[in-house]
Amino acid sequence: MTIDLGTYSAFLFDFDGSLWTGDAFYDGALEFLDQLSEHGRDIVIVSNTSTATGAELEALLAEGGVDAGLSALTVVDIVGTALVEEVGRCAVRVCGTDALRRACEAAGHTVVPLHDRRRADALLVGLDPTFSYRDLEVAARRIADGERFFVTNDDGFHPGPAGAPVPETGAIASAIRRVVNVKPRVIGKPDARIFSAALTLVGARAAAAIMIGDNLTTDIDGAAALGITTAWISHGTALPHPIAHRPDFVSPTIRGLLDIVDAAPIGPIESPIAARAPSSRAAGS
Amino acid sequence: MTIDLGTYSAFLFDFDGSLWTGDAFYDGALEFLDQLSEHGRDIVIVSNTSTATGAELEALLAEGGVDAGLSALTVVDIVGTALVEEVGRCAVRVCGTDALRRACEAAGHTVVPLHDRRRADALLVGLDPTFSYRDLEVAARRIADGERFFVTNDDGFHPGPAGAPVPETGAIASAIRRVVNVKPRVIGKPDARIFSAALTLVGARAAAAIMIGDNLTTDIDGAAALGITTAWISHGTALPHPIAHRPDFVSPTIRGLLDIVDAAPIGPIESPIAARAPSSRAAGS
Structure with a gap:
């Protein structure tokens, strides 16, 4: 089972615990972002942090040399x-x-x-x-x-x-x-508002978006409730039984998810990627 | 249904929310203690406070003019x-x-x-x-x-x-x-240890003791688990359904409990009241 780049125009990522260990990026995280960027996919970090805005998080990442043309949206923005x-x-x-x-x-x-x-x-x-x-x-x-x-x-x-x-x-x-x-x-994940704001930010429909995160409640249940495809980074934890929403993709590591991204048969993206409207972040929806 | 003084040699009381409102004694609380004292019943305040010992609580009460010959035992003591x-x-x-x-x-x-x-x-x-x-x-x-x-x-x-x-x-x-x-x-209520220590302190068997408190979990379930009779001060709250342990007596106020204490037909106390051993508090059991 592969994550077909032809299907998704927008890749939403959780940050802490998914891309970022607490003091470094997980193995494969930056490659994942670069590969998506090369293929013109939209990347939005969707974070529950309440201590920084998305713009502040973007600036921190840019200072750290991360330049994948990504956007970030936090609960502070909405x-x-x-x-x-x-x-x-x-x-x-x-x-x-x-x-x-x-x-x-x-x-x-x-x-x-x-x-x-x-x-x-x-x-x-x-x-x-x-x-x-x-x-x-x-x-x-x-x-x-x-x-x-x-x-x-x-x-x-x-x-x-x-x-x-x-x-x-x-x-x-x-x-x-x-x-x-x-x-x-x-206010934040798993509530629908921050996911809706992320979709609006890049002009994507839910069907053309995939959410990647390590928290089954905030990331997976929250995104699935809007019809967004979900990919769970398990860090080696088993899926619980019963489960509210079974994620569409599961991998113990983000490297593992990168490895199943199928960039080869890129067809037309289902949803046109809208021009970014930076002011739409402040509006929050 | 009355609380028969002939049955109980030891009266265990919760403090905060049962005898003490936070800045005063509840109506009837001091009369209750005085009546028990007059009839030679043992009184032990059994409190989950972790900021003072029983001896410190006794000293505070004595300073406030409460002199019913009572003992106090807190979680700090055990x-x-x-x-x-x-x-x-x-x-x-x-x-x-x-x-x-x-x-x-x-x-x-x-x-x-x-x-x-x-x-x-x-x-x-x-x-x-x-x-x-x-x-x-x-x-x-x-x-x-x-x-x-x-x-x-x-x-x-x-x-x-x-x-x-x-x-x-x-x-x-x-x-x-x-x-x-x-x-x-x-460590504290509803765990059995503090109730056991209170019984030991006054040399009473569980069957000769009654616990009076406002918390169904810590006071009522905790004491009932040892076979101690229980009296719940509801403050107007209804008993939940289902309930872990139905209290033996229920009153919205401590005044209401005082009013059903039947001091008239005092017979022999079932359990001999042992001499107080102040050092047994420090030992905790």
Whole structure:
């Protein structure tokens, strides 16, 4: 079974744990991107990181010499419009980095600092490396008092240097939820919005896109719900039984997936590749 | 249905959320304690707090004018011996207050600071008001590296002033668990050890004891597992269906439980009340 380049115009990739180990690219990752680029395929990194925008991630990759003409889209790029959809332009208490606060302000929301006494409509939690017990206490009380609870993502960790787990937004959210017993609404993967935004960014239909990632919930279930083809990097883990959505392709490594990309019989791409509209990222959809 | 004083020699009480609202005693709580004291019943507060010993809690109550001749036992009093039972005398990395560290040292363990590079056998998490994201990261990595994961209790919160939820050990544990997917071993209620220690403290058999608390898991299931009679303060919450253990008595308030204590037909107490042995608290069993 091969990944036929004739079928897919858009290749969506998860970043942490799929392309990036935490301190280096996985073996084969850069070759994979280069090969797609050579064949004119669109590449979008679709990341649940809440500490950087897609443009910031692109800049970091360019600094590191990665130049495959790729785009990157993170939950920061879509969080502002997602909140507009859910609660309208609102007062949002933000627990997270400056990137998250700026994204909310750019979408027209009023950002309320976590410890501010003003009432807010929503409380948004992203990864916050300065998070403390006192922040936990305040966040829980604000939600108990009726502020709506949003999280950028529900990932428990992402891989850091030497593969050590770096606590993610989902761990912080889990602590808050354990205090107030309120389930947060998740903005990032597996929610459909970030995948839809990625398809729009490169003008691809779901049927002409493939999502490659290591997380069966966020990457595989999330993309499959939109009808996007899925490829799972298992890192040697067996598929669970039962499984919500069986991925279309499975490989223990990204090198293994690269090896089954069939570039030979390239036919016409089913979906025309639309011209990139850089401003569409900011719009988020 | 009445709580017959002739049946019970020992009255075990949960503290936070049962006797204490967070900044005051519940209506009827002190009268309840006084009535039991007048009738010579033993009273033991059995608390999952990990920030104070039973003796410290007793001293605080005495300072506040509560003088019902009661005893208090917290998870701090039993954690040292519990760890000996589980792993022997060991090197234990402690995330929590000084009370917890002292308790571990008193039981012969070597206490390793959370951020110390030395390897430990176990990592023990209690309530830590200085807990930070950096602590979360270190704790998760140590558990990922094989240190055994213990928590003093798995309560998500306890009530604070004006009833606002104060994040408890279970919330911190939940964040760690979300990063490493390791379930911690719980030392406090509903584990049997603290109930056994409370019975030993006053020389009562389980059949002659009643546990009064507001938490169906920690207080009611925990005590029932030892054959202790249980009384649930519901605060107006309905009993769930199905339920692990149906409490023997239910009241929305502690005042309501006091009102059904039948002091009139006091017969002989089934179990002789043993003399208090203050040193038995430190031994923990």
